Amino acid sequence: MADTVSIAAMIPRMSVYTELSESDISIILADYNLGVLTSFEGIAAGIENSNFFINTEGHENSARFVLTIFERMDETELPYFMRLMRHLAHNGLACPDVMRRNDGSLLFEVHGKQGCIVSCLSGKTLDELNEAQLFSSGRALAQLHLAGADFDEHRNNPTGMAWLEENIAAVMDKTSAHYGSDAVQLLKSELEFQRSCNWESLPTGVIHGDLFVDNILFEGDVASGIIDFYYAHSAPYAMDIAITLNAQAVLLSEDDDARIEAFLNGYQSLRLLDEEEQKALPLLLRLGALRFWVSRLYDALFPRGGAMTQTKDPEEYRNKLMLHRHIG
DSSP, X not given: OOSOBOGGXXXXXXXXXXXXXXXXXXXXXXXXSSOEEXXXXXXXXXXXXXXXXXXXXXXXSOSEEEEEEOSSSOGGGHHHHHHHHHHHHTTTOOSOOBOOOTTSOSOEEETTEEEEEEEOXXXXXXXXXXXXHHHHHHHHHHXXXXXXXXXXXXXXXXXXXXXXXXXXXXXXXXXXXXXXXXXXXXXXXXXXXXXXXXOTTSOEEEEOSOOOGGGEEEETTEEEEEOOXXXXXXXXXXXXXXXXXXXXXXXXXXXXXXXXXXXXXXXXXXXXXXXXXHHHHHHHHHHHHHHHHHHHHHHHHSOOOOSBOOOOOHHHHHXXXXXXXXXX
8 A cells, every 4th residue: 555545535425423432443453453543533525324544553564444334225235345345356456455354254343333444545536537537537447347247246226217216206395495396397307218218238247336536546647546336236337437427527618528538538448338338328428417416406305414424416417417418
């Protein structure tokens, strides 16, 4: 591990809901061979889990790790994510490796919740990527898809059509009150359109599903690691590309076309898109924008408590959806 690591940006999309004491973490570490705790701090970015940087002494390789407490994830699915990260890390992808406990297990329990400890990566996250960084990000996503091609476990899309229908129904009334009738009509119209689409014939495998700029690390213009795999599932690779383009390349600016091209050039430097994927991508950009707009609407309209939380602006993804509908 590099000596310098960006503490503020290692495992985003997460918050601190479960508070841990020094004693709690020391007891957890007693079941690992990672050294003795010297310091720790909560990570204040994101909305899903509780995360802490922990620093240790006495371990021969690394003295900094990330400890995660899973707050509202299905505990039966956690082993999938642990095994996936280990598979990717051991197949050439720069991503967190899950630390094994002394008994060989990958998860611990504290305060009635499960958690894990993963390795830290070098580099830092960036608020906005330039074209060289977008090229490198695209290449890193292709590396992920290739590294996971022989991962033999399957997880269904947790935010598929059934999820969209349920959550759009849940936010409809409050969306009308807070964002206006135009927003409601857009939700209804795009949902109806996406119901008519079928992506089953597209090349499929394990995807990240959440590769925002706060989930990829850089050293200069080169991507040095991908983090936060807790939305990973089996889906068309082109869906992952669409999600990532919306998150990283589309700024609703005049430079968007060049930024999208840079990312796609990076991706295709390792894995070429077939003709069907190329045709599907504009429509998947719409689906990706709808999915994250609905997710952000739900979080904004039905907030939940936490010691440190972040709620992201739904309007960003409403605007991205309207852009893609106009172009399409």
